[in-house]
Every structure is written in C-alpha cells, then in structure tokens.
Amino acid sequence: MTIDKIILEERFTTHQKISLILYIGAPFIVSIFYLSISIIDLNIKGYLMLTILILIYGFIILLSFSKKGFLKIKSNLYRGLFFRDKLIFRKRIDLKDRPKISILKFRKTQKLAFFSAARPDLATEFNSFEINILNDKHTKREEIVTLRNIRNAENTIDFLELNFELKNEIFSPDFR
Numbered sequence: 001m002t003i004d005k006i007i008l009e010e011r012f013t014t015h016q017k018i019s020l021i022l023y024i025g026a027p028f029i030v031s032i033f034y035l036s037i038s039i040i041d042l043n044i045k046g047y048l049m050l051t052i053l054i055l056i057y058g059f060i061i062l063l064s065f066s067k068k069g070f071l072k073i074k075s076n077l078y079r080g081l082f083f084r085d086k087l088i089f090r091k092r093i094d095l096k097d098r099p100k101i102s103i104l105k106f107r108k109t110q111k112l113a114f115f116s117a118a119r120p121d122l123a124t125e126f127n128s129f130e131i132n133i134l135n136d137k138h139t140k141r142e143e144i145v146t147l148r149n150i151r152n153a154e155n156t157i158d159f160l161e162l163n164f165e166l167k168n169e170i171f172s173p174d175f176r
Contacts, residue, residue, distance in 0.1 A: 005071035129153035
C-alpha cells in the first residue's frame with residue numbers, strides 16, 4: 001500500500017493557539033492544579049478524574065499544534081490532520097464528478113481578542129488561498145482547504161495534479 005502525503009501549514013495562528021490553550025484550557029489547568037494539591041486525599045475516582053483532565057488538556061495542546069495536509073492512500077484523496085508528521089485524523093474527499101481544481105484568493109481579517117478592551121476594532125489582515133474542486137462547467141465547487149501561503153497552495157495544486165486526474169483551471173463558471 002503506497003501512501004503519499006503533503007503536510008502544508010499549521011492549523012491555527014499563534015493568536016488562536018494562545019486563545020485555545022489559555023481560554024479553553026484554563027478550567028482544565030485549574031482543575032488539575034486543584035486535584036494535584038489534594039493528591040494525598042484522592043481516592044480512585046479522584047485519580048481517574050485527574051488522569052482524564054490531563055489527557056483532555058494534552059489533546060487540546062496536540063490540536064493547537066497540529067498541521068493540515070493531504071494524503072493519498074491507494075487511489076483515494078484524504079484531508080489529514082498531522083502532529084509531527086504523524087497522522088491524527090483523516091477524512092476522505094470524494095472526487096467523483098470533480099475533475100477540475102482551482103485556487104481562489106480572498107482578503108480576510110481576524111480580530112485580536114487580547115486587545116479588545118483597549119482597541120475594540122483591532123484586527124489583522126491577510127490573504128487567504130482557498131483550494132476548490134470543481135465540476136466541468138465550474139458551477140459546483142467544494143472547498144477542500146484554505147491556506148495562508150501562496151507557495152503552499154501551489155505545492156498542493158502540484159501534489160493533486162500529480163497524484164490524481166485533476167486539472168488546474170482559472171475559476172469561471174458557465175451557467176449556460
């Protein structure tokens with residue numbers, strides 16, 4: 001069984017990682033700290049709860065440092081989630097009736113949560129490159145990944161053209 005893969009870029013920005021680890025992880029950190037202080041008085045249920053909380057917080061950290069990418073297993077395309085080149089999760093992408101591929105460029109903004117009290121409208125702008133699979137007339141499109149780097153988008157197009165029967169075209173729908 002041959003497996004080809006391409007690991008592209010991190011799933012979250014630094015700002016999103018900090019928010020995920022601190023805001024969502026804070027209740028887990030507090031609970032772990034509280035349970036570890038009272039470790040002498042814990043029974044089996046307490047140790048079980050401590051272990052579960054540590055595993056959940058570890059999973060949050062694992063997700064925050066994960067990367068997105070694609071892999072080919074046999075003749076199927078999968079969207080993958082990777083941590084240090086190890087596959088965590090995969091989802092099959094159906095290429096039936098989708099022989100074309102295209103990159104769409106968007107200008108996006110992201111609000112910064114840490115500065116909302118001082119400057120409520122503070123945001124960063126960035127380019128986003130959305131890779132879509134299309135039908136022959138470009139009337140149906142399905143986004144398969146969104147990237148921030150044009151070089152990663154071009155590498156993805158090359159990977160998909162090389163491993164699958166997809167043709168890169170400029171998006172122009174024909175509704176006739």
